[in-house]
Amino acid sequence: MGNFLRSSAVVIIIVSTVVLQVLLTRYFPRLLLDLPLISVLYLTISKESLLWTIFSGTAVGFLQDSLSPGPLGMNGFAKISVGCLAYMANCIIAIDRVATRWGMLFVSSLLAAFTFLMLRVLFLDRHETMDGSRILLSALVNACAGLLLFYLFDKISRPDE
Numbered sequence: 096m097g098n099f100l101r102s103s104a105v106v107i108i109i110v111s112t113v114v115l116q117v118l119l120t121r122y123f124p125r126l127l128l129d130l131p132l133i134s135v136l137y138l139t140i141s142k143e144s145l146l147w148t149i150f151s152g153t154a155v156g157f158l159q160d161s162l163s164p165g166p167l168g169m170n171g172f173a174k175i176s177v178g179c180l181a182y183m184a185n186c187i188i189a190i191d192r193v194a195t196r197w198g199m200l201f202v203s204s205l206l207a208a209f210t211f212l213m214l215r216v217l218f219l220d221r222h223e224t225m226d227g228s229r230i231l232l233s234a235l236v237n238a239c240a241g242l243l244l245f246y247l248f249d250k251i252s253r254p255d256e
Contacts (some may be wrong), residue, residue, distance in 0.1 A: 105138065109158070112131050116159065133244050135155050149179070156169075172206070
């Protein structure tokens with residue numbers, strides 16, 4: 096029964112972050128927060144399985160792409176690639192302290208923004224400028240909000256501990 100509740104909590108985390116992100120970006124188009132990325136990073140750290148990272152990144156990215164007006168597949172690829180890098184970092188460094196989690200969230204947010212920007216430039220043939228201060232501010236917001244959400248996700252997915 097406990098395994099079913101944890102699996103249900105994971106599904107609730109994935110769906111709620113994606114739906115909330117889509118709703119927030121519809122009303123606040125310049126939103127700096129990336130809730131689906133934070134959920135993928137949390138699931139990567141908590142499950143510690145590369146296959147699970149690929150599955151959760153694919154599910155979150157596909158859900159986000161299907162609910163948003165952008166092209167299908169770009170968010171999924173960005174989430175999978177950043178999630179796999181976070182998995183490899185978690186294998187080398189124990190990401191269980193607040194400082195290491197904050198650093199991982201900050202660097203992952205930067206990498207996700209650069210990956211998404213490069214995909215738009217390379218595959219959609221768009222000529223875009225990179226707003227470095229906005230990307231840094233977004234990484235700071237994601238890192239700070241991610242720490243709070245990691246704590247909340249821990250309480251949701253592991254209530255018995």
